[in-house]
Amino acid sequence: xxxxxxxxxxxxxxxxxxxxxxxxxxxxxxxxxxxxxxxxxxxxxxxxxxxxxxxxxxxxxxxxxxxxxxxxxxxxxxxxxxxxxxxxxxxxxxxxxxxxxxxxxxxxxxxxxxxxxxxxxxxxxxxxxxxxxxxxxxxxxxxxxxxxxxxxxxxxxxxxxxxxxxxxxxxxxxxxxxxxxxxxxxxxxxxxxxxxxxxxxxxxxxxxxxxxxxxxxxxxxxxxxxxxxxxxxxxxxxxxxxxxxxxxxxxxxxxxxxxxxxxxxxxxxxxxxxxxxx
Numbered sequence: 062x063x064x065x066x067x068x069x070x071x072x073x074x075x076x077x078x079x080x081x082x083x084x085x086x087x088x089x090x091x092x093x094x095x096x097x098x099x100x101x102x103x104x105x106x107x108x109x110x111x112x113x114x115x116x117x118x119x120x121x122x123x124x125x126x127x128x129x130x131x132x133x134x135x136x137x138x139x140x141x142x143x144x145x146x147x148x149x150x151x152x153x154x155x156x157x158x159x160x161x162x163x164x165x166x167x168x169x170x171x172x173x174x175x176x177x178x179x180x181x182x183x184x185x186x187x188x189x190x191x192x193x194x195x196x197x198x199x200x201x202x203x204x205x206x207x208x209x210x211x212x213x214x215x216x217x218x219x220x221x222x223x224x225x226x227x228x229x230x231x232x233x234x235x236x237x238x239x240x241x242x243x244x245x246x247x248x249x250x251x252x253x254x255x256x257x258x259x260x261x262x263x264x265x266x267x268x269x270x271x272x273x274x275x276x277x278x279x280x281x282x283x284x285x286x287x288x289x290x291x292x293x294x295x296x297x298x299x300x301x302x303x304x305x306x307x308x309x310x311x312x313x314x315x316x317x318x319x320x321x322x323x324x325x326x327x328x329x330x331x332x333x334x335x336x337x338x339x
Contacts, residue, residue: 069299072268075162075194076217077133081106082263083293084248085286086136087128087272092111093294095282099197103286104294107273108132109164111139112154113190135196137164144183151188163188164218166195174224178205187214198250201235216245218271221262222252225274229258233265233331240266256285263296264304 067258068137071078084107087096087202100108108128128212142145144167165188169195171198176198182205184197194215199205201219222228229252230236239247246268253259273287279285296328 070297072246074196078226079106079269081290081293081301082269082270082297083290084109084250084271085222085276085289086110086271087293088273089277090282091277093127097129098283099276099286100129103276103290105286105290106133107135107162107336109135109137109273110159112136112150112157115294133162135162138166138184139168141165141167141184142169143167143189144180147180148187151184151193152191153191155211161192162194165195176200176220178180178202178208180210181205183211183259186212198255201239203235203238203242206239206245210243210245213289214245216248216268217243218248218250220251221249221258222254224251226252227254227258227278228273229254230261232307233261234292236262236267237265237314256288259289260292260296260299263293264299266300268295 071080072082073079080102083103085099086103087093087108087110090099095204096108110128136151136336138147138150141150144277147165147167148330151165154163157236164307165181165184167177168174169177169180178199180198181197184199188195189212195213196216196218197209198213198218198220199209199291206219208218217239219239220232221236222231228250231252236247236249248269249259249262249267250271253262253270253272253273259272262270270289270293276282276285276289
């Protein structure tokens with residue numbers, strides 16, 4: 062089996078090759094001035110931002126002023142309740158100079174913030190035709206994922222748990238199906254609360270993880286960003302290495318032969334340790 066070396070392993074989306082497979086968010090930080098340090102510590106190359114939080118008249122306090130120039134800006138349509146609203150926000154983001162990448166979020170339900178798959182697919186189809194690199198946030202449903210692929214999505218972003226909950230991979234089995242069946246990159250988004258959970262997602266074969274709340278609400282967001290960067294890298298390395306198969310029964314790491322007392326004090330006819338009785 063041919064293995065991809067870590068040095069050659071990049072994630073390609075929309076014609077852009079990324080070395081880091083950790084995407085981070087810009088919301089919920091107590092101070093936007095922390096953004097450059099979090100970006101550097103995490104090693105992330107992609108950062109999301111809600112368009113309505115960007116005030117071009119705010120001068121130095123503007124969120125975009127804190128985002129390092131090398132970062133890929135991924136505006137999201139957070140707050141959109143319909144496909145038309147999401148499309149309008151995406152077009153505004155492009156007009157503001159945020160580029161062609163867009164994360165589609167359509168959440169008509171303000172209580173659970175679960176994505177509307179039908180409206181998301183409609184918005185994705187419209188924006189993909191207009192040349193956007195569309196990354197849709199979705200429930201981990203195979204048929205929704207296929208609809209998004211047909212609509213022109215560049216990746217799919219299934220939730221691990223309800224957004225902002227830090228509850229981890231509650232949809233693990235469904236995400237595993239997407240990883241197995243989809244040709245598009247599967248980026249686990251929403252709900253990841255610990256670096257170990259991001260590592261698990263990457264070990265499963267996820268293409269990347271997007272983390273916001275877990276970093277932003279940590280006691281030390283910069284240190285947590287660093288931890289997530291390392292966890293995602295470790296999980297990806299483990300996936301490339303090919304984890305060993307799971308077993309139902311114990312299997313000794315060393316042969317159960319060559320014991321010091323083997324064959325000396327064993328009763329007549331008793332099996333020698335490591336041998337099977339007739």
